[in-house]
Amino acid sequence: MRIAKEYARVRVPAVAAHTGAGYGSMALAVGIWDEISVTLTTGEPKAVVLGEGSRDIPKDGRNPVIVALRKMLEELGLPQTGMELVCRNSIPRGCGLGESAAARAAAGMLIKALADKPDLLDFSRLLALCAPDAHSAVGVSAALAGGVTLTLEEDGGFRALCFDPHPQLKISVILPSADPLPGVSNVVLPQQVSRPDAEFNSSRAALLLHALTSAPQLLRSAAQARLAYHYRHDLMPDSVRLLERLRAAGWPALFAGSGPAILVFSPIPQSLADSLRGNGFRVLTADPVPRRAQ
Template sequence: MPLVRVPATTANLGPGFDTLGMALNLFDELIIEESSSPEIIITGEGEGTIPRGQENIAYRAARAVFTKVGRPPVPLKLEMHNSIPVARGLGSSAAALVAAIVGTNAILGEPLSPAELVNLATTLEGHPDNVAPAILGGLVASARDGEQVICRRLELPPGLVTVVAIPQFTLSTRVSRGVLPARVALEDAVFNISRVALLLAAVATGDLELMGRMMVDKLHQPYRLPLVPGMAEVFAAAREAGALAVTLSGSGPTVIAFCRGRQPEVGPAMAAAFARKGVKCTVKELAPCNHGAVVI
């Protein structure tokens, strides 16, 4: 009866659209075991809204592991305790399915390697930028190569702290992706490519100043501004309060600021900027998490 703990994740980090993701020190937990009949228990975030039938994303992910390893599926009992807000851009769906595949893999004797878990999770989620750091921890760069996902993990530099401002409204990935253009200008693509390269170099060398300078984007955040009231003002407020960088977390609506050490002024400044646009939010200070899903 494994207990699986999976971190929240923030994707894109500005320029790394669908490519970069980072684990954060906020966790969902899942207890999974074989049962006489399917059962799903949910407490915490999403308790009243997440489906409890076999269409539940975690339940479907668990069954996918049985299929992947050629074993007949059995009924499962899933007890989910969620601390990651749902549909806020912090990887809640990735955490749910990663917890399920890691837990099911443990029940079956761990027939799948971490790389195979990343591939399966990407197939289920549709993109690797959240599931890869949820499994591996740290900052992960990922790319699809045919049927395979190639990813490499970097440790986060010491001294890096994040502050997240989580609006009370939800924003689905489908809606947030729906506003993106099918084609972008060449100079915008080059802008992002160059910043991703230097961002990874900055993380590898522990250069927080350069990391912050490179966390800017022209491919997705400008198009998502209308979906998050006050987003531009929150970005400006976080920088003025001392943040090294500020980005949309995943597809939003959460905004995440990256700081050198604790910056007590950043969170209140972000909350005040949202409030001026009539948006209530919760502010959390989260350390980066250099480990991924663990079985306890």
């Protein structure tokens, strides 16, 4: 395999990985998109970043997509090259919507689009190329495949099972204005959990997959989780309070990834959206992403 083209463009969705009781295996692709194009050059790598993250994302060789691209080229034994990226970002940063997974997936998809034999980079090979570890593979699988994914370690690699979301599933995304960056809650999770919490999560994980794919009317119950939830109180109190109020009012809601973004599996009335915005929250509407052909 060699690089045969000088230009490629891909779109990658937001991802809610390790969401709810699906912590450790489940992810949902959410229809908020980053679009990344690359032009191969002879100069130093650089990037133009538009939209979300435009003030903070590096514009040089430290750009996360460029870093991933160069690492993957090395792993594939392909020559390094200069490159110019244009990143049109809509995925909110630092809130649990999988911008890191999207960056890795975009890099792998760009290499496939540039290659002379793209069929050599099938889904399994792309997943292995894009995911440095099992934790990352959960989000990357949904960014690559769309839909709802279950990812597991198998025979020294990763295997992802991909499902179509229910056609009537709707998603509202609530973004708090001031909470910690994603991944922080993962650091404080204990090495051991109680048996009741483990049993509760196991039952809700199975129910969550069923609800997302076949029975969205069950999402209010399926959205409940215990393993990661209790440890967010001190880290993101505003988000926890809002999530508790939404659930008490009957909304099927859970954290996106490690938070602080919240997914509500229902359209939000304009009056509630206006109230949330008046209290410093952002409210977005997104559809689930259909499963892509593998």
